[in-house]
């Protein structure tokens with residue numbers, strides 16, 4: 001059903017998602033039907049990989065043209081690139097790799113685009129925004145967490161002109177990220193007392209609240225009233241305790257699922273060079289999640 005192609009031939013472009021474990025990945029269920037829907041002659045496989053460098057040297061066939069990267073290989077993947085997009089380099093992790101026509105492997109991080117696009121859309125909708133620039137420009141953007149996801153969000157927000165605050169459990173790690181993006185650092189445990197202004201944006205990039213620990217939240221509810229929009233990178237469950245309490249506190253919320261959908265659009269376009277069939281992909285995810 002998943003690989004239901006009329007014809008796999010010499011010019012079929014092979015793609016895959018590199019991870020370990022990989023059985024849970026939704027990506028093959030997304031890209032295979034999406035490729036087919038636009039008539040793109042491509043296939044997308046789940047690739048259970050221990051060593052990225054061994055894998056890439058073994059499967060160096062020109063038929064392999066694009067990879068997605070997932071846990072735990074986003075950092076190793078970056079080390080195996082011939083070229084790295086500047087933002088992925090700054091983040092220190094890749095989410096996707098494309099083989100260029102000259103055979104060179106170029107790494108990108110599109111997690112950042114997925115999240116930031118979703119947050120910008122959320123701000124535009126919540127405020128009836130009509131300006132032409134980014135609604136993040138000049139805004140105070142607080143990111144909780146300084147791991148791979150935290151870095152991507154901090155760099156992305158900075159790119160859009162936001163003033164970034166990094167709130168991490170391990171303060172030193174947050175301070176390093178804050179320094180790299182020209183922002184401010186704070187210990188996560190102190191964030192409840194941090195409210196220099198109203199209308200800030202809050203993004204959760206910690207794993208706090210993810211299944212099975214759905215009763216946890218990274219910040220007390222009382223502190224949420226200072227934020228105009230709250231984003232959670234967690235998408236299992238869709239409505240985290242953080243987002244539910246943010247809604248109760250009157251903030252607009254952006255679900256982690258939006259980040260997943262947006263990064264899928266960007267990756268699809270990187271893989272195929274064609275516009276993503278957005279409505280089709282949204283419907284696929286709605287029936288597959």
Ligand code: ATR
Pocket residue numbers: 144145146147148149150168169170171173188205206207208218
């Ligand atoms: P990812 O790639 O998903 O960002 P990661 O690199 O392991 O994953 O980063 C996890 C983030 O969640 C870190 O910022 C981590 O904080 P520390 O730097 O202090 O480890 C944060 N985190 C994980 N568990 C946490 C907890 N129980 N409370 C607060 N923060 C937590």
